[in-house]
Amino acid sequence: MSGRETELVIALVAAVGTDLAMLTDELSTELNEYGYTTRCIRLSGFLEELRRETFSSLPFDERLFQAMDSGNALRREWERGDALALAAVSDIVATRGQLTSGMVGDGEDAQPLGLERHAFVIRSLKTPDELRTLRAVYGPRLFVIAAFSPEKSRLAHLADEIRRSRSDNDPSRWKHQPEELIRRDMDEEKSEGQDVSDTFHRADFFIRGGDADVARKDIERTLRIIFGDPFATPTKDEHAQFLAAGEARRSAELGRQVGAAIVDGRGAVVALGANEVPIAGGGSYWEGDGRTDNREFAAHEIETNKRAQQELAETIAGKLEAGFAETLGVLGHESEAAAHAAAALAGDLPQKLLAAGLKDITEFGRAVHAEMDALLDAARRGVAVQGCSAHTTTFPLSQLCPPSDRSRNRQGGFCRALREEQGA
Numbered sequence: 001m002s003g004r005e006t007e008l009v010i011a012l013v014a015a016v017g018t019d020l021a022m023l024t025d026e027l028s029t030e031l032n033e034y035g036y037t038t039r040c041i042r043l044s045g046f047l048e049e050l051r052r053e054t055f056s057s058l059p060f061d062e063r064l065f066q067a068m069d070s071g072n073a074l075r076r077e078w079e080r081g082d083a084l085a086l087a088a089v090s091d092i093v094a095t096r097g098q099l100t101s102g103m104v105g106d107g108e109d110a111q112p113l114g115l116e117r118h119a120f121v122i123r124s125l126k127t128p129d130e131l132r133t134l135r136a137v138y139g140p141r142l143f144v145i146a147a148f149s150p151e152k153s154r155l156a157h158l159a160d161e162i163r164r165s166r167s168d169n170d171p172s173r174w175k176h177q178p179e180e181l182i183r184r185d186m187d188e189e190k191s192e193g194q195d196v197s198d199t200f201h202r203a204d205f206f207i208r209g210g211d212a213d214v215a216r217k218d219i220e221r222t223l224r225i226i227f228g229d230p231f232a233t234p235t236k237d238e239h240a241q242f243l244a245a246g247e248a249r250r251s252a253e254l255g256r257q258v259g260a261a262i263v264d265g266r267g268a269v270v271a272l273g274a275n276e277v278p279i280a281g282g283g284s285y286w287e288g289d290g291r292t293d294n295r296e297f298a299a300h301e302i303e304t305n306k307r308a309q310q311e312l313a314e315t316i317a318g319k320l321e322a323g324f325a326e327t328l329g330v331l332g333h334e335s336e337a338a339a340h341a342a343a344a345l346a347g348d349l350p351q352k353l354l355a356a357g358l359k360d361i362t363e364f365g366r367a368v369h370a371e372m373d374a375l376l377d378a379a380r381r382g383v384a385v386q387g388c389s390a391h392t393t394t395f396p397l398s399q400l401c402p403p404s405d406r407s408r409n410r411q412g413g414f415c416r417a418l419r420e421e422q423g424a
Contacts (some may be wrong), residue, residue, distance in 0.1 A: 017154025
C-alpha cells in the first residue's frame, strides 16, 4: 500500500473534563502496535497564533475559558464554524511537506503525498461544521471517535486540573467553576459557540473514556475494526445501534432524521421506529405506500416544530418589548432614546429565548419521536418491552428513559449515557 492509502486521520470528540491526554496516549500506544507513528494535533493550540493571544500561562480554568472565547472569536471573524478544522488540515499538509518529497497533482494544485503508516490524532472537535469539513477532506481515511465520560468523573478531573494549576484547594477562589465550564462546552447560546452535544453522536466509534483500563480495551477493539480484523464482529449493542441507524434512513423529516431500535437480552429485534409523520390507524408514512404523501417536506416549507418555536419566541419578545415601553411611559421616560432602547432589548431577544431553552421544546412537531414510534409499534403487536434495551441514533428524550425505570428496564445505548449524565 502507498503512503496515501495507509495514512490515517483520527478525530476525537469529548465533553470538557474528559481525560483526552490519557486517551491520546492510549491511542498512540495501540497504533504503535500496528507500526504507526502518531502526531497529536490540539485544535486549541492554533488559537494563540491565529488570534495573537497568550493564555497558556493562565490557571487551568481561566485558560480553558479564554480558549473558548478565542475559538468563538475566530469562528466569528472567519465566518466559519470549521475554522479550527481548516487550521488542522493546513498543519497536516505542512507536516507532510516536511516529511516527504513526494507530490500529487500538478502546478499550484500539487500537494505532498500522504505519509506511510502515519496517524494524525486531532483533539478535539467542538462543532458539527468541523466534523463535516474533515469528512469532506479526508473521506474514508477519517475515523471519528467519541469518548464518553460520566459528568461526575469530568467534574472531578476539571477540579483536579484547576487545583493543581492554582495550587489552591479552595474552589471559592477559582475564577471559573467546573460546572460552568461543562455547561458552556456542551451547547453555547452563540451561533459561533461550541456545540459538543450536536457533534458527539455523529462519530463513527464510541468508547468509554472515564477509566484508563476500560478505554484501552475499547481503543484496542476499535483499531481491530479499523484495520479490518475479520473476527472483530459487532456486539449486541452495536448491532442494535446499526439497526437504529438504518431505521433513521426511513425518515424524511426536515430537521434531523432519527432511528430507534428495541432489542431483547439476546439481541433479537423487538421493534423499530423512526421520527416520521404518523398515519391514521397506526404506523407512519412509507415511501411508495400508495397514500397521498403528507409528510413534513410535502406539506410545509419549514418544520412545524421549528416554526412554532420561532413564533413563540417572537410573541414573548414582542410582549416584553411592549411591556418595557409601557413601563418607560409610566415612569415618564417616553423619548426617542427610550424607544431605541426598547427596540434594542427586543432585537435579538427571539434568538436568545430559543438558545435559552425554547429550541428544546419538541411538543409542536407533526412527527412522532423515533423512540415512541418503536414503543407504539411493539404495543400494536402486543409485544412486551420489559427487560429490553432501547437504542437511538441521538440522545433520547429524557421522558422515555427516566431514572425511575432503572429497576424495571435495562435502557441501552444513549439512554444509559443520558441517565449517567443526569446523575441518576
